[in-house]
Amino acid sequence: MSGKTHQYAFFLGCIAPNRYPGIESAAIKTSRNLGIELLPLKGASCCPAPGAFGSIDLKVWYAMAARNLVLAEQMNTDIALICNGCYKSIWEVNHKLKHHDELRDDVNEVLKEIDMEFKGTINVRHLAEIYYDEKICGVAKLADSITTPLKGVKIAVHYGCHLLKPRKEREFEAEGVGDTENPMWMEELVAALGAEPVQYRNKMQCCGAGGGVRGYDIAHALDITNEKLINMSEVGADAITEVCPFCQLQFDRGQIEIGEKFGVEWAIPVLHYNELLGLAQGMSPQDLALDLHGISCEPFLNKLR
Amino acid sequence: MAKAKGYSDENLSVRLADRYYRTEDASPDFLKNVEKIGMTIAHMCYQCGTCTGSCPSAPRSSYRIRKFVRRAVLGLENDALTDPDLWLCTTCYSCTDRCPRDIAPTDIIMAMRNLAFKREIVPRNFLNTVQFIYKTGHGVPNNDVNRAARVRLGLEAEPETTAKYAEFIPGIQKILDHYGLKDKADEILAEGQ
């Protein structure tokens, strides 16, 4: 295992590269320290957003996701990604097209117009779940890569929805990842950084943003977010971590919006797991562009020192 | 069909309107279409409420996913597709995970949204996403603040996506045009102006 480099086509999605570029930068650098090489997936687009596109026409969703998959097939490389929403589109469409001939034929008819064909030759994985996979990285190796342990902070893990659910459709190569009611593997990943993961009520609840609800009824979406923030603050979380830039957006920008709309003030920093990992591997807040976050990460960073 | 009252007082006709469900109210293909698009077995629902009990949207709205499944079973297409609550599902899939009948209620909602879109019932934000992607390949496109930050981090100003490789955008447009999605989005948005 040691010394061997695992290569993946890095599917970026939209929000990480275009709103939180620190996540993209950190993902590439921290993974390299773990023997995981993330290669550019040139010409990839939006996954496309499963809530918006799936709601309008699932067939378009299949075709658009398939185009992204074919780009990786052409590189003959499995995809790694850093967003739960992207995971739903890219993993699930890959899985569905591999198993349903009729869907695949429909999609290939469209792809033919742009000289592409979905063949079903690659796999799709979430980077967080690759980190947890003993066959590739594992918690011990992750802990070994840490140079600046994140001591003295309590972190609430938000798993998000679309990486794990629906459980019956998911198949993970990493062992111990599949539970959707009380998973603990991300807590293990957080503990490996030296931080203290905390358990809070209704941990598996949605951030509120998905399914187009953030755009359709922002107050409704924020009310869900607010409930999560109450539960997290109840157990004294110093920061929230997640593996989905859309959830990050909802928690980060959402706290400001909650202040504006509901008059409820929150200031809990929200960091993608790769940002946390970057800090623990010695990257500076500037290297991670934490200044782009809506909620200041300063109190969290100060607590670390 | 509800029987018209035809009372001279229109208000009374409305207040006392016939509220029976009759079998002829059922749209014959609604259940079949929902099951085909959603690839799930809506007709097996026994109305236990596990879905609504799992739903993060239910406690803060009138959205009841169980009722939408019921509408599928009874063929109440209009009620389902014109109900604004249809768009309150966050697609968290908790109901799908827990449904004891192994139904995917979330995918029933997605199927109904697809059918609603065919009738041009769709919230504007969904269409805005389509327009962004048609133009840039991204639902959330890059901007100047972000470009500057990217450069600071040692990344290129444009990510390795359609943002940097614009030659891929016509392919995306072809896919969307194949389904007539862009035109339809433009049309619906224009009508709403």
Added chain:
Amino acid sequence: MVDETKSQKPRVGVYICHCGTNIAGSIDIKELQDFAQTIPNVVLADEYQYMCSTPGQKKIEDAIKEHGLTGIVVAACSPRLHEPTFRTASKEGGLNPFRFEMANIREQNSWVHMHDRQGATDKAKDALKMAVAKASLLEDLFPKSVPVEHSAMVVGAGVGGIQAALDLASSGIKTYLIEKAPTIGGRMSQLDKTFPTLDCSQCILTPKMVDVGRHPNIELMTYTEVEKVEGYIGNFDITLRKKARGVLTPTEAETRGIVGGGCNGCGDCEQVCPVIKPNPFEMGMAPRKAIYIYHPQVVPLIYTVDFDSCVKCGLCVEACGEKKAIDLEQEDEFVTVKVGTAVLAVGYELFPVEKKTEWGYKRYDNVITSLEFERLICASGPTGGKVIRPSDGETPKKIGFVLCAGSRDNTGIGKPYCSRFCCMYSLKHAHQLHEKIPGSQSYLFYMDIRSFGKMYEEFYYRIQDEGAKFIRGRVAKIEEDPITKNPHVLTEDTLLGQPVDIELDMVVLASAVQPTEETNHVRHLFGVSQSMDGWLLEAHPKLNPCGTTTAGVFLAGVCQGPKDIPDTVAQAEGAAAAASIPIHVGEVELEPYFAMCIEEKCAGCGMCVNLCPYSALDLVEKNGRTVMQVTEAKCKGCGTCGGFCPGGAIWMQHFATPQIVAQIDAFLLGGEQ
């Protein structure tokens, strides 16, 4: 195997049953009848509404005499259902009953092809001509009678096994009652009260347990498991493993020359034992020692050593003193007993409800199972009948009962069936709560209340009247308050159409039931099938609910499918009656489907001997040659030997090679030879 009718030209009568519209609705009877008349050897083709009725059978009886028939074919349902009926009719008509052949055109045809009339009719023609081909070659066979051992075995000594054993024994049959646990009583002895009468469960069960211990015809063997089953109805040889319990009964002590010794249940040993383990009878909520009894009312009152946890310190041996009841070096013993019939009553266990992770069992302190609640509310339980919250020992005032906790679940995690008694015991639990804890409030989360038994709906009415709150919604999830440890039950009140968040002091999961871990092993030993859900399969769900497809083996209680105590006891009495019939008759007829050796063709190679799964074959010397010989009573007619014999020297009665080849020819060649 050879008789004069063989040389005679076959004359076959064909009868086509409409079975009302079951067959006639999907198959063209007239077309089939016309076709039948064209099949070689058919001298008569008739049809009737219900061939199994008296007039239907009369047709067969009359035609045999009138037309001198040599074979009968009835095209109707499965032979499992009416083969015996038509064999009897053939016999009444003066024909050997084994000259009857059945063509299944219902289960294997009309029921599965109801939307394809022509296809079904064509398939029926094939079935018919194959049956006629076989019937043309059938021979007279004569069943053998074997004597039946005047004893029976009951496996499992819960209330079902106890009742079956008492009935068998009281009808004069020597009965071995086998129980794997150290005491009899099973699940019922763990219950506090029984619905709907609210009798004390122990109070009504203990007299029966004592009767078992005292009955002169019952040989009770606890801490014993079935090891091996050989033989067949009337003559089962069953080997039992008497697990080493490390403690001698007074009788056992006496055989070792220790007069007046053996275990008297005084408990001195338990006092000094240093090893503490959870007591499974108390669902692990109370301790026991490495030498233990489950509870004070055990039958037999004999201690048992748990050798997995015993450290062999010898303190118990010292404490026992002159009684010399404890033998820490004891080993398992094997005994073989002969019985005529057997009743399986191996019970159930709870589905491991922690697999439904959304309810947090084993993760949240104050979420318990219904059996744990039974022990908590039972006066002889670990808390003396004081219901307490596991998290802090406080008295819970608001308790939720979650019905269908793993039942009616098609996710692949739970059980698709209804567990049938959870609704009723949950109503009972609500009553017990109201009775024991003043000011308490019960909440029952349900999908449907299934109160179908005698006085059950009235019980539901009574509990509702006592103030139980019923919330119609299956529980979506349970959340624990991290500080108070109070469980919150989240579901939808589907009648209001409103999500509910009910904060409770404690939640009781009415967990689904499932076959015990050992059920599958036991059923293989006795050759009993299981249904799709894992429960043991009865011979017929309506008409033979206590029997199995293995002659002489019967079922009682939940091992056949979830049922409450009244149904279990009723089925046990039925199984006991059914199991006693062959014993009282004294002999049973065996189907004459055994293998026969054609000695002139047998080369004596002996390959068949090792293949036989029933050890029914031997090599013997006959007229200076080594040939194979069949022990007919042991042979089950499986055909393994006949199919294998390289010299074609084995003749399978009723499934002989020429008969089967004729069927194949009839199908492939349309009857051409």
